[in-house]
Amino acid sequence: MNKGRFYLFACWLLLTACNSGIFIEEFAPGMPAEVTVQCGKPTVIHFANDDWELRSGTRYDYDLVKFTIERTAPTELTILATECLYDEPYDFQLEVENAYVTKSINLRIEPGAKYQVDSVAYDWGNDYYESDKIMPGGGANYTNQGREPAVFGIYPFHSAELIEQLSFSDTSLDYFPLVFGNPLPQIVVPELVDGEPVLRGHSMTLLPSTFTRSLDDGTIVRFKVEAGETLPVKVWLYCEEYHVSFTVYASNTQSGSKRTISGEYRYRRPYDYLFIPQNAIIP
Amino acid sequence: MRPLYIIYIALATLLSVGNLATLRAAEPDSTRQKLIHRVGIDLFPGYVLPTHDFFEGTNRQGEPINTTMSAHLKWAFQFAPDSYFGRNYPHASQGIGLAYNSFFNQQEIGSPVALYVFQTSRIASLSERLSLDYEWNFGASFGWKPYDEFTNDYNNIVGSKTNAYINLGLMLNYRLTPDWSLTLGAGFTHFSNGNTSYPNAGVNTVGGRIGVVRTFGAGQWTPRRYAPDPFTRHISYDLVLYGAVRKRAYIPSDPSLGVLLPGHFGVLGLNFNPMYNVSRYFRAGLSLDAQYDESANLSGHVVNPGASAEELKFYRPPFREQFAVGLSVRAEIVMPIFAINIGVGRNIICKGKDTDHFYQILALKTHLTKGLFLHVGYQLYKFKDPNNLMLGIGYRFHSKR
Numbered sequence: 001m002n003k004g005r006f007y008l009f010a011c012w013l014l015l016t017a018c019n020s021g022i023f024i025e026e027f028a029p030g031m032p033a034e035v036t037v038q039c040g041k042p043t044v045i046h047f048a049n050d051d052w053e054l055r056s057g058t059r060y061d062y063d064l065v066k067f068t069i070e071r072t073a074p075t076e077l078t079i080l081a082t083e084c085l086y087d088e089p090y091d092f093q094l095e096v097e098n099a100y101v102t103k104s105i106n107l108r109i110e111p112g113a114k115y116q117v118d119s120v121a122y123d124w125g126n127d128y129y130e131s132d133k134i135m136p137g138g139g140a141n142y143t144n145q146g147r148e149p150a151v152f153g154i155y156p157f158h159s160a161e162l163i164e165q166l167s168f169s170d171t172s173l174d175y176f177p178l179v180f181g182n183p184l185p186q187i188v189v190p191e192l193v194d195g196e197p198v199l200r201g202h203s204m205t206l207l208p209s210t211f212t213r214s215l216d217d218g219t220i221v222r223f224k225v226e227a228g229e230t231l232p233v234k235v236w237l238y239c240e241e242y243h244v245s246f247t248v249y250a251s252n253t254q255s256g257s258k259r260t261i262s263g264e265y266r267y268r269r270p271y272d273y274l275f276i277p278q279n280a281i282i283p
Numbered sequence: 284m285r286p287l288y289i290i291y292i293a294l295a296t297l298l299s300v301g302n303l304a305t306l307r308a309a310e311p312d313s314t315r316q317k318l319i320h321r322v323g324i325d326l327f328p329g330y331v332l333p334t335h336d337f338f339e340g341t342n343r344q345g346e347p348i349n350t351t352m353s354a355h356l357k358w359a360f361q362f363a364p365d366s367y368f369g370r371n372y373p374h375a376s377q378g379i380g381l382a383y384n385s386f387f388n389q390q391e392i393g394s395p396v397a398l399y400v401f402q403t404s405r406i407a408s409l410s411e412r413l414s415l416d417y418e419w420n421f422g423a424s425f426g427w428k429p430y431d432e433f434t435n436d437y438n439n440i441v442g443s444k445t446n447a448y449i450n451l452g453l454m455l456n457y458r459l460t461p462d463w464s465l466t467l468g469a470g471f472t473h474f475s476n477g478n479t480s481y482p483n484a485g486v487n488t489v490g491g492r493i494g495v496v497r498t499f500g501a502g503q504w505t506p507r508r509y510a511p512d513p514f515t516r517h518i519s520y521d522l523v524l525y526g527a528v529r530k531r532a533y534i535p536s537d538p539s540l541g542v543l544l545p546g547h548f549g550v551l552g553l554n555f556n557p558m559y560n561v562s563r564y565f566r567a568g569l570s571l572d573a574q575y576d577e578s579a580n581l582s583g584h585v586v587n588p589g590a591s592a593e594e595l596k597f598y599r600p601p602f603r604e605q606f607a608v609g610l611s612v613r614a615e616i617v618m619p620i621f622a623i624n625i626g627v628g629r630n631i632i633c634k635g636k637d638t639d640h641f642y643q644i645l646a647l648k649t650h651l652t653k654g655l656f657l658h659v660g661y662q663l664y665k666f667k668d669p670n671n672l673m674l675g676i677g678y679r680f681h682s683k684r
Contacts, residue, residue: 018549018577019544019545019546019547019548019549019578021545022544022545022546022595023596023597023598024598025598026598100586100587100590100596101586101587
């Protein structure tokens, strides 16, 4: 009997017996539970074979984070994060699967570069200016219970404030620090010179905000109230008010993306008063 | 049992009986027949051991299955007394047998027919005509009615139409005349498929045996004993390479969810067994046993637990969990052409509960040449639970027989 033929027979017998149909190759042996992704740098996940499909989506384009997941080769998955404006890493559950098993990998996208302001464009053609806006400045009923006429005084600019306001539509307060980082950028806002807006370096922080400054310079108005009378007093303030819309143009040097943010600048300044009744004023 | 294994066993039988008998029978004197032929008929009435409730009455008939009867037709040959085997093994004869077995339950068990090789020899001479002999049978049995969930659902004993057949018996041999003998004795019979199919609980019987043997050609020999050849004690080295297939069940933490995995798994092994030849009948030694079992330690690598048997998938376990190396103590009874090897061992290099255990081996070696032999064996654990077959080929180095 040929010894060689028997050895071959034995090996063939074993090979035909092997139960290869019940075994599958693990497509992700030793796959880490978490993969860190840096903005701007492709991250490649290697698999042991091509028996897998991507269960998650391929493109994620949110306002504060943007990344793509692409099967770049039968055994490779490439993640590219172009932008992550969060201050903390952004976690995303990536899922891959085959006919028998689903695997989850946590993608941890590290924060990337913030935006910077390139320019601010004001819509001068559609601005608004009013010089004689009247608004209440205070008042009260003054009663003289004495037997002689009495002199009272009132500070007409007691409640007068210069107000500057930046407002934005459809943006929350925490949007700006996320997009631009801290400290927030300053934008130049107009000043009114003889009723005309002028840009000459006065700036405000790019944030929905209201800046107020009291204009009470101690001006006092004295008036007389006869004995036993009650005098109703009203003070009106003359204000100048100005509104102008603007657009902030910003860009991200890391991702190359650009954004525009629309807002409005509002300005109001009381500059004079009207005391009523004027005939009660003591010059 | 897979058809390929039947071919293997049949080939072993025919080659061994034909090949080595021819080689060893060639002696200088050509005036007399080289072989003495025998034809025999045996009847084996027996008792089926109630190792499972199927035999105790949980079957379609609702009656215990405890009796069996088999009829055997055998042809054997004995080497001429002046030949090598005739001088050194004067009472050994070996041959082929055909048996018809009945368990009196045709519908659920069937009436399998067994084809086997056998060998018989004398243990002790009790008188001039009476001797105490032993006989072993090994082969395959065909025609079983296996388990079927629809048509044969009570029979969770036999999982295949073909099963191995093993018998060991002791008998009194009374020579009526030089040509005719009567035999009377008892024996134990085992049927199973070596875990190549499930279920495989095994069928075991004990019983008596009665037979008659007609010898042809014994008269030409003068009744004198030829002196055996001198025997030198020595160490020989057996190297065996074997393979097999087996089934495996997957038993999760909840045993009620256990399933039989589809398909068959491969087993491949190597034994290196130096043995001290104590006498021409016996040798013993240690064996280094290495085995790879494709089905070992799967339970820790399930892909989709809870799936059905057909959909269950596994990751291939590390090689370390499917390969084991053990040491066993072996004893071998040596006769013409055949040797029976028995071993008890323990895996030493192993990982996982499927390989971390003791094991037992029962093997039949069939010599094709002085060094080359076929190996048909069975690995068990707990002395009763089958692990896998061991079908292969071996070579003996440094034999001084």
